[in-house]
Amino acid sequence: MIKLLVAVVAAVICSASVDAALRACTWEDLDYCEEVLTNYTRDPCHWNLEKKSVLYCDFVKLRLKCLKSLNCDKMRSTEEMPININFWINIMESRVPVMVDYNLCSEKSTNPTVVNYEDKCDEYYINKRCTEAISEYLMSRFSLPCVAMLKANPCFSGERARCGLPQPTLDANVLVPGGFVNPNIAIAESGHCKLIFDQSDPLFERQESWRKAHHLDYFAFF
Template structure:
């Protein structure tokens, strides 16, 4: 009886998944708009723990993609990748950042040679800080941040002789750019931009600090 019920349950789940529509560019745009709203808000910035912004940016992208109400197992509209595959690309980076303490400003839970500037800890930290600063720019594009991430991590790893893995083919962010979907969501009347000016003044930063 239990086996029969389990079989019925699996059939129901299969049809439930198969019945879902294809994930679209509009679905992805919803995530990019959400990420833009998060990263441009100074309430989410920090001068003491800069890496947190980039880590949270990546984690929120992961959560948004994971919760899209569409078929995660077929190619996204206009892209040669599924949501499941995309999530698989993001997950290792989050795990590494969390282990190094970059997501909450805590100590690393993995061994780090703090005297070695080429320790993977510093490679990850330097790029995370640079990407966090970029995301604070008024005109930052959330997909461009990820286009900058690959070369940053790759260059520093190569400079330090660390192993680096580049997945074959175009990244989903490159495809978004080629599809004309890597765009700026900007409204000059948004009061958040005055908050940015106030933040720069409060922290003694020049106007172009995050431009």
């Protein structure tokens, strides 16, 4: 009887643990990642004028790391929070190696992509132009991580259209039931694309010192 009671208690605890681990992800989970990204991208020690694209690459990798670390069921979406986080993770995981292999990140690629430097519509230049442009936005004083990604989509698609290149498509086999909800648009439409700002934060003084040291005015990256 005692063994049976212990087994039942253990089963209940185990079941409760599984249920807790499989809770649906919430806006609060994503808000946490937005704050992590904000704190990282606003810090001038992560800025680089010699290789601007590194900030955007680090930004994407940090978002990827944060989403992976969330303690919720990343496959479940809800009416309140309709984003399939696992699918979002898969998309970013496919894009980071592209930036690395084009030498747009801090680490060196073990399999660098061959680039036609004479062709300004080579995929390399499309990636370079957009990653640098978004990095510049992230270096502005009041940049929002969610807005950076809203800028990324039209930049990459617009550059490809200008160069007459086909747009990448999502594999229908990996689409979630009901279709894919663009996470960046969903964050904005839900009212969760918010400015995280504290006037007393010493980061802002460090930003101004950095701009002065690099002979840039306050509006350099607006």
